[in-house]
Amino acid sequence: MRTSEGVEWGLHCCLTLVWLGETDPVPSARLAAMFELSPTYLNKVLQRLTRAGLLTSASGPRGGVRLARDPARITMMDVVTAVEGPDPLFACAEIRQQGVSGEGAHPREFTRPCGIAAAMRRAELAWRRELAARTVADLAQDAPTTTITRVRTNYARLTSTT
Amino acid sequence: MRTSEGVEWGLHCCLTLVWLGETDPVPSARLAAMFELSPTYLNKVLQRLTRAGLLTSASGPRGGVRLARDPARITMMDVVTAVEGPDPLFACAEIRQQGVSGEGAHPREFTRPCGIAAAMRRAELAWRRELAARTVADLAQDAPTTTITRVRTNYARLTSTT
DNA sequence: GCGAATATACTCGGATAAAGGATGTCCGAGTGTGATCGG
């Protein structure tokens, strides 16, 4: 059980977009070059962010992706959900109900949710709450100036080279 | 990204052991029969709990597993860690450092931890904290009496049948 | 009858396959740009 690489990639791309402050779209291939990532797979990740409404994409020359809304309104939770999907971390299979079919079933007992599932859900909610409390804008602001300068320089270099 | 089934199995088994209150070891095969699970794979899961020191196992006839210590001192976090392993949910690959090698490296900048990794870690800690705050004993006590009775009846039936 | 040796059946434990999801790759559809051609 590990969060997929795509989450890290997506978050870094969002931050980069904020730091660049570009009004023009940024091609996914150029973002991939910034981090030396597989361009095609990063494209796949950004597709998910686009489908989730976090990014807007433009085709053709001078196309690419840009943030769909104010970074202060994009939470880490949004990015994680967009990349990983909406499924909960813990999926209760209700195995507690197994093995009682021949015994005459106790439906009343199982109307109440499984205590284990409830506790796991509570923990998961704490996780989601933390992620939802931190926005992309927060992360972007907390970075040292050095980082922002480096990213911009790097972007300019890649733009001119290509 | 989903928690493995083994976590649910392990937790249910721990609760069952508490409810049964047996002083004799309970064979993993019988626990599997209680939930209609794959006996061999459940065995594998219980092995991990044993290796983690949560269960003690006994071989031979009248062998099986039992809780290694007071259920009030076994947290959900212990079980999750035992089954899933100690690795963190989010593994930072430090991709921020990529793409700058030819540019003369800025080692000073990267001595500070990655902001994204820090935020992800914070969320993960909230999750772990919740899991660590709830013990197996808590879960066992919160269950309705009906459940405990059913589990004991079921266990007795399986014991006599086999 | 009593004790020890022994065969036995039962348990855990780790090494070995199959399935599902994440990761990585490829090619096609669509679009804005720039060049070209005609007036």
Place this chain on the structure above:
DNA sequence: CCGATCACACTCGGACATCCTTTATCCGAGTATATTCGC
């Protein structure tokens, strides 16, 4: 010289392989029990 047309290069988007983790299975090592044999 100006405008419209057209070909092009560039981008995203989804369909197709590959790898790794999880799930599932099998067989061997070890042990307490029950039996059996001898005294």
